[in-house]
Amino acid sequence: MLIVLLLIRPDHALHRPLRTTMPRPLATAARTQRITMEASKNTTGSLQGRRAAAARARGLLELLPETGATPSEFSEVLRAYAEAGAPEACLSLLRRMRRSAVRPTLECYSYVVAALQVSGRSRDASRWMRRVVQPELSDTLLQRKVASGGLVSREAYNRVLASYAAAGRPADAVETMRQMVRKGGVTPDIVSFNCLIAAHAAAGEPERAHQWLSRASQWGVAPDVITYTTVISGYARQGEPERARAVLEGMLADGVQPNVHSYAALIEAYVIAGRVDEAAVCLEKASAAGVAPNVVTYSSVAKGYAAANRLDEARAIVRRMYDDNVEPNAVTYNSLISCCVRDGRASEAVTLLDEMRAAGVRADTTCYNMVIGALARSERRSEAEALLRSMQADGVALDTVTFSSLIVPASGEQLPSQAAEWLREMQEAGVRPDLQCYNKVIASYGRARLPEVAEEWLTKIELAGLVPNLVSYSTAIAAYARVAEPEQAARLVRRMCDAGVTPDTVTYNALLDAHVRAGQLHQAQALVRRMERSEAGARADVVSYTILLSGLARRGRLSEAARWLEHMEYNATVAPDATTYNTLMAGYASRSMWTAMDKLIGRMRDAGVRPDEYTYGPILEAARRIGQRQRARSYGRRMLLDSEIALSPFCLNSLRRSLGLSQLRALVDELPGVSWEGVEAALVRYDEDKGSGGAGGGDRGRRRGKARALGSTGKEGAAGMRGESAEDQGGVRNDVEVDD
Numbered sequence: 001m002l003i004v005l006l007l008i009r010p011d012h013a014l015h016r017p018l019r020t021t022m023p024r025p026l027a028t029a030a031r032t033q034r035i036t037m038e039a040s041k042n043t044t045g046s047l048q049g050r051r052a053a054a055a056r057a058r059g060l061l062e063l064l065p066e067t068g069a070t071p072s073e074f075s076e077v078l079r080a081y082a083e084a085g086a087p088e089a090c091l092s093l094l095r096r097m098r099r100s101a102v103r104p105t106l107e108c109y110s111y112v113v114a115a116l117q118v119s120g121r122s123r124d125a126s127r128w129m130r131r132v133v134q135p136e137l138s139d140t141l142l143q144r145k146v147a148s149g150g151l152v153s154r155e156a157y158n159r160v161l162a163s164y165a166a167a168g169r170p171a172d173a174v175e176t177m178r179q180m181v182r183k184g185g186v187t188p189d190i191v192s193f194n195c196l197i198a199a200h201a202a203a204g205e206p207e208r209a210h211q212w213l214s215r216a217s218q219w220g221v222a223p224d225v226i227t228y229t230t231v232i233s234g235y236a237r238q239g240e241p242e243r244a245r246a247v248l249e250g251m252l253a254d255g256v257q258p259n260v261h262s263y264a265a266l267i268e269a270y271v272i273a274g275r276v277d278e279a280a281v282c283l284e285k286a287s288a289a290g291v292a293p294n295v296v297t298y299s300s301v302a303k304g305y306a307a308a309n310r311l312d313e314a315r316a317i318v319r320r321m322y323d324d325n326v327e328p329n330a331v332t333y334n335s336l337i338s339c340c341v342r343d344g345r346a347s348e349a350v351t352l353l354d355e356m357r358a359a360g361v362r363a364d365t366t367c368y369n370m371v372i373g374a375l376a377r378s379e380r381r382s383e384a385e386a387l388l389r390s391m392q393a394d395g396v397a398l399d400t401v402t403f404s405s406l407i408v409p410a411s412g413e414q415l416p417s418q419a420a421e422w423l424r425e426m427q428e429a430g431v432r433p434d435l436q437c438y439n440k441v442i443a444s445y446g447r448a449r450l451p452e453v454a455e456e457w458l459t460k461i462e463l464a465g466l467v468p469n470l471v472s473y474s475t476a477i478a479a480y481a482r483v484a485e486p487e488q489a490a491r492l493v494r495r496m497c498d499a500g501v502t503p504d505t506v507t508y509n510a511l512l513d514a515h516v517r518a519g520q521l522h523q524a525q526a527l528v529r530r531m532e533r534s535e536a537g538a539r540a541d542v543v544s545y546t547i548l549l550s551g552l553a554r555r556g557r558l559s560e561a562a563r564w565l566e567h568m569e570y571n572a573t574v575a576p577d578a579t580t581y582n583t584l585m586a587g588y589a590s591r592s593m594w595t596a597m598d599k600l601i602g603r604m605r606d607a608g609v610r611p612d613e614y615t616y617g618p619i620l621e622a623a624r625r626i627g628q629r630q631r632a633r634s635y636g637r638r639m640l641l642d643s644e645i646a647l648s649p650f651c652l653n654s655l656r657r658s659l660g661l662s663q664l665r666a667l668v669d670e671l672p673g674v675s676w677e678g679v680e681a682a683l684v685r686y687d688e689d690k691g692s693g694g695a696g697g698g699d700r701g702r703r704r705g706k707a708r709a710l711g712s713t714g715k716e717g718a719a720g721m722r723g724e725s726a727e728d729q730g731g732v733r734n735d736v737e738v739d740d
Contacts (some may be wrong), residue, residue, distance in 0.1 A: 009634040015557075020152060033207055043368050049083075050085055050462065050467065051082065051084070051445070051499075053080050053083035053084035054080075054081070054084035054086060054240075054499055054500045055083075055498075056080045057077055057080035057084055057089065057500060058498075058500070059080045060076055060077045060080055060589070061077050062094075062139040064273055065078060065098065068274070069100065069102065070102070070104050071097075071102055071103065071104065071108065071118060074093060074096075074097050074102060074104070074108060075105065075107050075111070077093055077109050078090050078094075078108050078111040078112065079111050081093070081111070081115060081500055082111040082112070082114040082115040084115075084467070084499070084500055085115055085118045085119045085466070085467030086115060086119070086467065086499065086501060087112065087115040087116045087119050087121060087124070087502030088469065088470055088500070088501050088502050089115075089500035089501065089502065090111060090112045090115045091660060092502055094108065094112065094382075106133065106136055106137060107138060109128070109132050109133050110133065112128060112132075113125050113128050113129055113133060116128060118465070118466070118467065119435065119466060119467040119469055119701070120483065121435070121469070122434075130166060130167055131167040131168070132167070132168070134163050134166075135160070135163040135164050135166075135167050135169060135172065136689050137163075138159055138160045138163040139160055139163075139172070139176070142156055142157070142159075142160050142176075145537065145582070146179075146184070147182070152184050152186070153186075154180075154186050154187075154188075154189060154192070155401070155454050157176060157177075157179075157180040157184065157188075157192065157518055158189075158191045158192055158195060160176050161173050161176055161177065161191075161192055161195035161196060161199075162191075162195050164176065164195070164199050165194075165195040165196070165198035165199040165202065166201035166202075167202075168199060168201075168203040169199060169203070169662075170196070170199040170200040170202075170203050170208065171207060172199075173195065173196050173198065173199040173200075175367070175547050177192060177196055180192070185221070188219060188221065188435040189221060190216070190221050190222070190223070190224055190226075190227065193212060193213075193216040193219075193221055193227065194224075194226050194227055194230060196212055196498050197209045197212050197213060197216075197234075198230050200212065200234065201230055201231065201233055201234030201237070203232070204234075204237065204238060206231065206234030206237070206238055206240065206243070207229065209231050209234045210231050210234075210235075210243075211264040212706060213227055213228070213231055213247075218266065223256065224256065225251075225255070225256055225257070225258065225259055225261075225262065228247055228248070228250075228256060228258070228262065229258075229259070229261050229262045229265055231247050232244045232247050232262060232269070233265040233267055233268075234718065235247065235269055236265045236268045236269035236272060239269065239272040239273040240269065240273070241266070241270045241273050241275060241278065242688060243267040243481035244265065244269040245266060245269075245736045248262060248263075251399070251547065256268070258289070258291065259291065260286070260291050260292070260293070260294050260296075260297065261668070263283075263285075263286035263291055263293075263297060264294070264296045264297045264300065266282055267279045267282050267283060267286075267297055267300045267301060268300050270282060270304070271300050271301070271303060271307070274304075274307070275309070276304030276305055276307070276308055276310070277457065279300065279301050279304050280301050280304075281591040283298070283301055289501065293324070293326070294326065295321070295326055295327070295329055295331070295332060296330065298317055298318075298321045298326060298328075298332070298737075299316050299328070299331060299332040299335050299472055300335075301313075302318055302332060302335065302336055303335035303336065303339060304340075305317065306335065306339035306340065307339045307344065308337040308343075311336070311340075314336050315355075317334075318332065318336075322530065323397065323572065327621070328361060329361065330356075330362065330363060330364045330367055331354060331362060332361075333353075333355075333356040333361060333363070333367060334364070334366055334367050334370070336340060336352050337349045337353065337367060338354050338447055340372055340374070341370045341373065341374040342351065344374070344376075344377070344378070345374075346371075346374040346375050346378040346380065349370065349371045349374050350371060350375070350383075353367065353368075353371050358586060363394075364396065365396055365397050365399055365402065366402075368387065368388075368391045368396055368402065368713045368727065369401045369402050369405070371387060372384045372387050372388055372391075372402060372405050372406070373401075373405035374716075375387065376405040376406055376408060377405075381406070384405065384406060385406065388402060388403075388406070392429075392617070395438060397565075398426075398429050398430075398431050399431060399623040400426070400431060400432075400433060400434045400436065400437055401597070402431070403422055403423070403425070403426040403429075403433075403437060404436055404437050406417045406422050407422045407426075407437050407440045407441060407444075408440060408444070413670055415448070416441070416444035416445045416447070416450065417446045418451070419440065419441050419444040420441055420444075423437060423438070428549060429545075433459070433464070434466075435466055435468075435469055435471070435472065438457060438460070438461045438466070438472065439463070439469075439472050439475055441457055441473050442454045442457045442458070442472060442475045442476055442479070443455065445479065446475060446476065446478055446479030446482060447482075449477070449479075449482055451479035451481050451482070451483055451485065453477065453481040453490065454475070454476045455476050455479070455480075455492065457476075458472060458473070458476055467499075468499065468501070469501065470501055470502075470504060470507070471491075472629035473492060473495075473496040473499075473501055473503075473507065474503075474504075474506050474507040475512060476492055477489045477492050477493060477496075477507060477514075478510040478513070479512040480492065480514055481510045481511070481513040481514035481517060482517075483517075484514060484517035484518040484519075485514060485518070486514035486515045486518050486520055486523065489510065489511045489514040490511060491509065493511055494510075502536050502537060503536075503537060503538060505531070505540070505541050505543075505544065506543075507538070508531055508536055508538050508544070508618050509541075509543050509544050509547060511527065511549065512524055512527050512528065512544060512547050513547050515527065515551075516547055516548065516550065516551030517551075519551075519555065521548075521551055521552060521555065521557070521560075521596040524548055524551060525548065525564075526548075527547065528540050528544055529614060531544060532572065539573075540572070540574060541574055542574050542576065542577050542579075542580060543566075545564060545568050545572070545573075545574060545576065545580060546576075546577075546579055546580045546583055547582045548564060549561045549564055549565060549584055550583045551582060551615070552564065552587075553583055553584055553586060553587030553590075554587070554660075556587075557589075557594075558584070558587050558588065558596075560595075561583075561584050561587060562584065565580065565584055567580070568580065569603070569607065571694060575607070576607065577609060577737070578604070578609050578610070578611070578612055578614070579614070581600060581603070581604045581609060581611075581615070582612075582614045582615050582618075584600060585597060585600055585601075585615055585618055586618040589618035589619050589621065589622040590618070590622070591689050592626060594623055594631070599620055601615065610644060610645075611639075611645070612645055612646075613639070613641070613646055613650075613651050615646055616635055616638075616648075616651055617648065617650055617651050617654070619635050620632055620635055620639075620654040620655060620658070621649050621654050622638060623635065623658060624654050624655075624657050624658040627658075629659060631656070632655060632658035632659065633655075633658075633663075636651075636655045636658075636664075636667065636669065637671065638669075639651060640668065640674050641671060641673075641674070643673060647678050647679060647681075648682070649682045649683065649686035649689070650686065651687045652664075652679055652682050652683055652686070653683060653686045655667075656683060657702070664679070665679075686698070
């Protein structure tokens with residue numbers, strides 16, 4: 001943002017032509033806007049119309065030749081998908097165009113923007129307009145002027161360079177600069193180089209930006225304060241304060257006086273690197289150099305202190321702002337509140353909000369939303385709801401984010417019907433729910449094991465004028481997986497494809513989980529093989545294999561599970577991780593297969609995967625269950641000596657039950673680097689969690705914690721699947737025959 005603002009600062013004479021003399025590209029821009037608006041209007045029509053558009057798109061896609069298709073033929077398919085509101089299908093078709101060496105036209109890009117807009121992805125649509133459509137529009141106008149043989153001015157080239165700078169597309173900016181010099185015969189000026197440098201900085205390439213600073217001098221173009229500040233900002237984004245400081249020092253050596261934006265960028269570099277004390281020193285140096293700090297520089301230092309959990313010093317910076325007659329604004333407090341929210345310090349966020357309001361600084365929507373979200377995530381829903389009412393009373397605008405924090409997946413304190421009620425209240429407040437809000441309601445019903453109702457909300461999304469996206473369908477499919485209904489999950493995958501939404505790996509993992517929970521392990525293995533061959537349209541990942549291994553292990557088919565793990569180690573493109581190994585470990589532990597467990601730990605280490613508390617949890621519990629105290633002591637010793645394994649309350653409790661408290665303490669006392677105080681604190685946490693029922697509440701919370709420690713699959717699917725304990729996963733019994 002800083003780079004773009006610097007490029008268009010009104011007090012910089014060289015940049016005024018970019019703002020005041022830029023001709024409006026009426027014909028092409030109007031056509032682009034009309035295409036987008038028409039497609040958007042079509043997609044907000046009837047549900048039947050959108051489904052008809054999806055069917056028409058599939059028909060046109062089947063008629064599209066594999067090679068030799070023209071841009072206009074692709075455009076017709078994209079238009080149909082846009083009218084159906086299917087952005088994923090549009091993006092997939094664009095990739096196919098590029099693979100076929102067919103350059104997409106502005107019309108093609110406009111249909112993608114329309115599809116994104118009407119599917120509730122307005123931010124993505126805006127990003128596409130900025131990063132793709134606007135630069136392509138500027139370049140198209142430039143190329144038309146070049147082709148007509150007319151004289152192309154430096155300002156015309158600079159307009160294209162500015163659009164690529166805003167989009168962070170340095171390669172295109174370099175190509176435009178090359179065309180400017182070689183074909184246009186136009187010498188770049190400071191604006192040209194500043195745009196090119198800004199493009200590299202925005203793309204995360206500060207070194208390249210720095211190189212162009214030197215090359216500008218070689219062209220006889222003297223870098224100005226904007227040039228240097230842009231390079232400093234590029235290094236700041238990457239958290240490289242030493243290089244940013246070197247640029248500032250070079251700036252002074254070249255006789256260019258840094259301004260407040262230059263120092264603000266350097267201060268931000270130190271803050272991003274987590275070196276807030278040096279940022280504060282830089283603030284003092286700016287003041288000593290006669291550059292008065294502004295709200296941005298002060299806010300950056302305050303944010304750095306807050307991020308370092310030094311809130312008192314952050315507040316001291318705010319007090320200093322008042323002393324220096326620099327009024328803190330909502331952005332100042334938002335930076336402090338955001339740090340508290342990120343670290344889960346909801347109470348401190350509330351305190352800062354109260355201080356902000358007491359100081360007469362009007363809290364904005366973003367500020368309220370952060371605090372409401374922090375309270376909701378901390379299970380302080382009543383306070384979050386009260387703050388929302390206060391927000392309404394203060395006349396602060398509500399938006400989708402405000403309500404989204406309260407429309408959360410069902411927990412012990414909220415039923416899915418309450419999530420739907422929040423959606424209704426959102427509509428009554430004049431806020432149109434977006435797809436994220438609807439998806440959260442679907443997730444609520446899925447967690448409540450009501451997949452049919454979750455699927456009904458897909459239709460409600462369509463009736464609201466939106467289009468279910470990949471997350472919507474995947475979440476509903478995961479809902480059927482939770483109740484072990486693979487046929488319904490597969491039907492929903494087909495419905496998803498018919499709507500022009502391409503399933504991804506997460507979607508197929510939900511379907512795979514449905515097969516596993518239903519005990520359909522043959523179908524599950526077949527699906528993984530299809531994913532390996534890319535026949536399903538998505539590749540298997542580590543979660544896919546872990547789900548399969550979990551199902552085989554729980555059914556006692558440990559030989560097959562071991563073969564799949566070996567297949568991953570030697571043949572698959574996906575390497576097993578700790579959770580994958582732990583899944584098989586839990587199966588071995590349930591059968592007290594000590595030799596197999598020891599070998600598996602060795603294989604983990606050979607593969608560079610460190611055993612963790614979830615590796616030892618099922619082993620220690622197996623030893624306790626059959627009364628093998630010496631074996632429990634041996635494995636416990638190994639676990640405690642590994643300094644990278646956290647002190648697990650569950651594992652330590654298992655050791656306590658096996659050895660007794662006195663023997664556990666004796667074991668700890670003989671181990672170097674292991675503190676009894678830490679072990680005792682972990683045991684206290686276990687006892688407290690057991691007494692309160694754990695984070696999940698009641699017996700269910702204890703079952704979840706135990707299942708995780710025992711090594712049941714903990715990978716998350718589309719809507720948080722794999723969250724239940726082994727007892728809840730489809731009613732699978734553990735007393736089946738072992739095949740080895």
